[in-house]
Amino acid sequence: MHEFSLCEGIIDAITAQTCQQGFSRVRRVWLEIGALANVELDALRFAFEVVREDTIAASAELDIITLPGRAWCLNCAQTIAVGELYDPCPLCGGYQWRLTGGNEMRIKELEVE
Amino acid sequence: MCATCGCGETEPVIHPHDHAPDHAHPHQHDHAHDTRRISLEQDILAKNAGFAASNRRLFVEQGVLALNLVSSPGSGKTALLSRTVQILRDEFPVAVIGGDQQTANDAERIIAAGAPAVQINTGKGCHLDAHGIGHALERLALPKGGVLFIENVGNLVCPADFDLGEAAKVVILSVTEGEDKPLKYPNMFAAAKLMLLNKTDLLPHVEFDVDRCLDYARRVNRELDILQLSARTGEGMEPWLEWLRRGRHDALIQQINQLEADLAAARSRLIHGGGAIRRTVI
Numbered sequence: 018m019h020e021f022s023l024c025e026g027i028i029d030a031i032t033a034q035t036c037q038q039g040f041s042r043v044r045r046v047w048l049e050i051g052a053l054a055n056v057e058l059d060a061l062r063f064a065f066e067v068v069r070e071d072t073i074a075a076s077a078e079l080d081i082i083t084l085p086g087r088a089w090c091l092n093c094a095q096t097i098a099v100g101e102l103y104d105p106c107p108l109c110g111g112y113q114w115r116l117t118g119g120n121e122m123r124i125k126e127l128e129v130e
Numbered sequence: 131m132c133a134t135c136g137c138g139e140t141e142p143v144i145h146p147h148d149h150a151p152d153h154a155h156p157h158q159h160d161h162a163h164d165t166r167r168i169s170l171e172q173d174i175l176a177k178n179a180g181f182a183a184s185n186r187r188l189f190v191e192q193g194v195l196a197l198n199l200v201s202s203p204g205s206g207k208t209a210l211l212s213r214t215v216q217i218l219r220d221e222f223p224v225a226v227i228g229g230d231q232q233t234a235n236d237a238e239r240i241i242a243a244g245a246p247a248v249q250i251n252t253g254k255g256c257h258l259d260a261h262g263i264g265h266a267l268e269r270l271a272l273p274k275g276g277v278l279f280i281e282n283v284g285n286l287v288c289p290a291d292f293d294l295g296e297a298a299k300v301v302i303l304s305v306t307e308g309e310d311k312p313l314k315y316p317n318m319f320a321a322a323k324l325m326l327l328n329k330t331d332l333l334p335h336v337e338f339d340v341d342r343c344l345d346y347a348r349r350v351n352r353e354l355d356i357l358q359l360s361a362r363t364g365e366g367m368e369p370w371l372e373w374l375r376r377g378r379h380d381a382l383i384q385q386i387n388q389l390e391a392d393l394a395a396a397r398s399r400l401i402h403g404g405g406a407i408r409r410t411v412i
């Protein structure tokens with residue numbers, strides 16, 4: 018359940034913005050999470066509801082944008098879609114590919130007032 | 131408040147902007163009900179990454195090979211480390227940081243094996259983080275020119291995300307756990323540089339297809355080094371010890387490169403920064 022630590026990181030990052038950006042309430046938080054990232058989305062949502070309490074984001078909604086798994090296949094010399102880290106290349110059936118996207122865990126944007 | 135990392139107050143190491151503690155908010159109330167969007171584009175783990183980077187700098191400075199040992203509970207991390215430090219402590223400095231939710235048992239086992247060790251009790255925490263390692267290093271002298279082993283909390287999920295500043299993650303899998311662990315916990319096997327298949331002495335007694343396991347592991351991580359050993363009998367220890375000696379050698383080279391770069395930078399400041407002029411004035 019490291020989703021709690023991740024949410025603490027999210028809240029810390031948001032709180033760090035309050036001084037610079039001058040807002041008093043966070044209404045919405047957009048995250049970008051890769052489809053292959055090491056995170057359970059339900060656990061993340063649950064943890065966020067707990068961790069946001071008594072913070073500037075106490076009533077913030079969480080919006081999670083899932084980014085697709087993408088890789089560069091060395092055999093095929095082109096970008097492929099991957100669903101799991103152990104999937105073969107859909108074109109050549111090999112495993113000689115490198116992940117280029119789908120591992121992200123980013124705070125994209127805030128809606129504040 | 132903490133002198134090393136500034137925790138307990140604003141965090142100067144990684145904080146993206148400097149502000150006085152008594153900062154004012156002139157606009158806060160004017161705009162209190164205007165809704166607007168702020169683009170952040172920030173990694174959720176940015177804070178941990180900042181602490182990991184400063185641990186890593188410290189390791190390079192001191193020529194320390196730092197390894198992050200990860201596995202499910204009971205795969206034999208402490209047994210392997212006990213045997214390992216017993217041999218290596220005669221060759222170069224070694225030390226161990228152990229992470230467990232409770233008890234200092236593992237650290238005591240390492241100390242009994244003859245190496246300095248400290249325990250981090252994470253309580254409910256299911257992984258070590260870079261900040262905790264920074265604090266553990268206040269209680270444990272760095273094994274300069276040697277190897278620092280960090281035994282993570284037994285858990286194949288959470289520690290995968292938290293960089294501690296290590297040179298490599300070493301994932302340990304024992305033959306009693308089933309050969310499909312690399313597929314069930316792909317993020318961890320993808321993050322590791324070396325996989326140790328432990329408890330090979332039990333292979334005659336369990337149903338475990340070694341080849342299939344190694345194939346699964348390589349599907350997830352094409353560059354994974356894999357070694358097989360038994361921390362109980364000591365069989366297969368030598369290639370692991372060699373891997374460590376090579377890693378320690380590389381850490382020393384990295385330290386020398388860093389020192390040489392620092393030295394060159396200092397010399398260039400002396401030549402180009404007016405150092406010679408100031409000296410004639412004095």
Ligand SMILES: Nc1nc2c(ncn2[C@@H]2O[C@H](COP(=O)(O)OP(=O)(O)OP(=O)(O)O)[C@@H](O)[C@H]2O)c(=O)[nH]1
Binds near residue numbers: 328329332360361
């Ligand atoms: N047969 C056999 N048993 C082993 C081997 N390595 C460890 N064990 C046993 O496995 C059990 C767990 O070993 P530990 O070293 O405590 O495992 P660990 O990974 O440190 O466990 P946690 O810190 O609790 O996650 C102990 O009973 C060890 O004696 C091995 O190579 N062969």
Ligand SMILES: [Mg+2]
Binds near residue numbers: 209236
């Ligand atoms: Mg242990």
Ligand SMILES: [Zn+2]
Binds near residue numbers: 090091094107110
């Ligand atoms: Zn392909």
Ligand SMILES: [Zn+2]
Binds near residue numbers: 136138
């Ligand atoms: Zn601190």
